[in-house]
Amino acid sequence: MPRDTLTGSRIRERRVAIGVKQADLARRAGISASYLNLIEHNRRRIGGKLLLDIAAVLDVEPTMLTEGAGAALIATLRETASELGGAAELDRVDEFAGRFPGWAQLLADCRARIVTLERSVETLTDRMTHDPHLAASLHEMLSTVTAIHSTASILAEPGEIDPDWQTRFHRNIHEDSARLAETSRGLVTYLEADEADATRTGTPQEELDAALEATGHHVPELETAGGSVDAAMERLGQDASLSAQGLLRDWLTRYAADARALPLDLVETPLRRHGPDPVALAHALDADPARVMRRLATLPPDLLPEPVGLAICDASGTLRYRKPLPDFPMPRFGAACPLWPLYHALNRPGVLLSLPVQQPGRTGPGLWAEALAVPRGRIAVNDEAIYEAQMLVRPHPLVSETPVPRPVGVACRVCPREACAARSEPSILAPAG
Amino acid sequence: MAGQVLLIEDEPNIIEAIKFILSRAGWDVATHSNGVDAAEVVRARAPDILILDVMLPGRSGYDILRELRDDPGFADLPVLMLTARGQSKDREMAERAGASRFMTKPFANADVLDAVRALTGA
Numbered sequence: 001m002p003r004d005t006l007t008g009s010r011i012r013e014r015r016v017a018i019g020v021k022q023a024d025l026a027r028r029a030g031i032s033a034s035y036l037n038l039i040e041h042n043r044r045r046i047g048g049k050l051l052l053d054i055a056a057v058l059d060v061e062p063t064m065l066t067e068g069a070g071a072a073l074i075a076t077l078r079e080t081a082s083e084l085g086g087a088a089e090l091d092r093v094d095e096f097a098g099r100f101p102g103w104a105q106l107l108a109d110c111r112a113r114i115v116t117l118e119r120s121v122e123t124l125t126d127r128m129t130h131d132p133h134l135a136a137s138l139h140e141m142l143s144t145v146t147a148i149h150s151t152a153s154i155l156a157e158p159g160e161i162d163p164d165w166q167t168r169f170h171r172n173i174h175e176d177s178a179r180l181a182e183t184s185r186g187l188v189t190y191l192e193a194d195e196a197d198a199t200r201t202g203t204p205q206e207e208l209d210a211a212l213e214a215t216g217h218h219v220p221e222l223e224t225a226g227g228s229v230d231a232a233m234e235r236l237g238q239d240a241s242l243s244a245q246g247l248l249r250d251w252l253t254r255y256a257a258d259a260r261a262l263p264l265d266l267v268e269t270p271l272r273r274h275g276p277d278p279v280a281l282a283h284a285l286d287a288d289p290a291r292v293m294r295r296l297a298t299l300p301p302d303l304l305p306e307p308v309g310l311a312i313c314d315a316s317g318t319l320r321y322r323k324p325l326p327d328f329p330m331p332r333f334g335a336a337c338p339l340w341p342l343y344h345a346l347n348r349p350g351v352l353l354s355l356p357v358q359q360p361g362r363t364g365p366g367l368w369a370e371a372l373a374v375p376r377g378r379i380a381v382n383d384e385a386i387y388e389a390q391m392l393v394r395p396h397p398l399v400s401e402t403p404v405p406r407p408v409g410v411a412c413r414v415c416p417r418e419a420c421a422a423r424s425e426p427s428i429l430a431p432a433g
Numbered sequence: 434m435a436g437q438v439l440l441i442e443d444e445p446n447i448i449e450a451i452k453f454i455l456s457r458a459g460w461d462v463a464t465h466s467n468g469v470d471a472a473e474v475v476r477a478r479a480p481d482i483l484i485l486d487v488m489l490p491g492r493s494g495y496d497i498l499r500e501l502r503d504d505p506g507f508a509d510l511p512v513l514m515l516t517a518r519g520q521s522k523d524r525e526m527a528e529r530a531g532a533s534r535f536m537t538k539p540f541a542n543a544d545v546l547d548a549v550r551a552l553t554g555a
Binding site: 084085086114118138139142143144145146147148149150151153154165168169172175176 | 444446447449450451453454488517538539540541542543
């Protein structure tokens, strides 16, 4: 039980570190020097008031003496040892961290630093071949990382190292890390200046998502009779890349058509009566339910205080529009949960699905979803229609009998549901309890 | 005494770390930090094994190695090359220049020691 038996060693370590004589500590703790000597050599157990007294004299938390270094530090040291592949005595890692907390922390910090740097170096290796300035900076960084790595490994090894060498290596790591900080700062500045344009905000789809989120999915320029897409473009598309401007213009053009067909003053009255129920509203307004869903997602807070979420995907399942809700997040990249009614709608085009859904780990009444797949564009002759699916997510309506909500997720990677037939990749989360 | 290692590398703290590890394992370690006259230093010292960095001031490690391999006296000298670039292209270049072994920075200390031992049969 190393944890139990090392309290004495830690007391001794701490006492020596702050320059207190054994006899002085014994006197102030009210015990004999020989008894303290036995404690310090882990031959007598110590606890209770005596431990508290000694901790007070040594000016440390009693748990520092009984438990030594934190579990996180120990775990990091273990990882370091396994990664660097040295012959470190893993069974004595507790003792090392307890007796040399400063060195142990330094080692852990070095490893964290090495990991970060190795990662950034990996990411940048591709560019290395193309850019001489980058190649030089990266070479410098790699050299410095190598020096730190080697030196830290020597310090991490078990066994005695001459104190002069120890000091020297410590100083080398310090110097190298300063140099590394300087080089990386220079590199970041260089890369930021270099990537000022196209790569800045990611894909055009992400730019579209960001622009729509910034305007709250509501575009006042398109709500008036003479509203123009150009005016809206000028405000929303200013900083967007050309491709994103194309996507944005398409979306705004569709918005304008929806707004012309279902102007706010027409929507207001049935909305007060039915709430954001796309089926009831489509009946009341004699309108296309898909259009009603899109329209609901654009309503301002004074008309619809509790917003609705909307997802639109193309026939490949790729999300083309996303307006998430706090209780219904949507993945920013990659595929969403295959259990979403959005995708079931693609299985049954033209059938409006309406059902309660629940995300994992959320309590309360859950949410209600409507999903519908309709052909996009004109009906082609002797050719397949290209379908597009929409899913509206709204607060649970008051219904007399609530069916069991369908369990859905956000995306497999962040989903805790283990037993799921639709799972396509392992989750990074621990399984739900 | 396990033998003499000549380390040609321009990064002082890497030199210090490698020197420490190898010396502790019983090797006699000589160092040199310049590419220009590196080949002459190798000839003068005639080490049992050469550890050669690729990116050296003045002259590339590949050039130095090619020159040594053309010299019958050093055609069989064990050479461990160090490089900061892991692309297969670099490995290929090192092999073509005649490196006995190739190691990418950052490396593990134990790997350097193992490589030195393996290459010299020590």
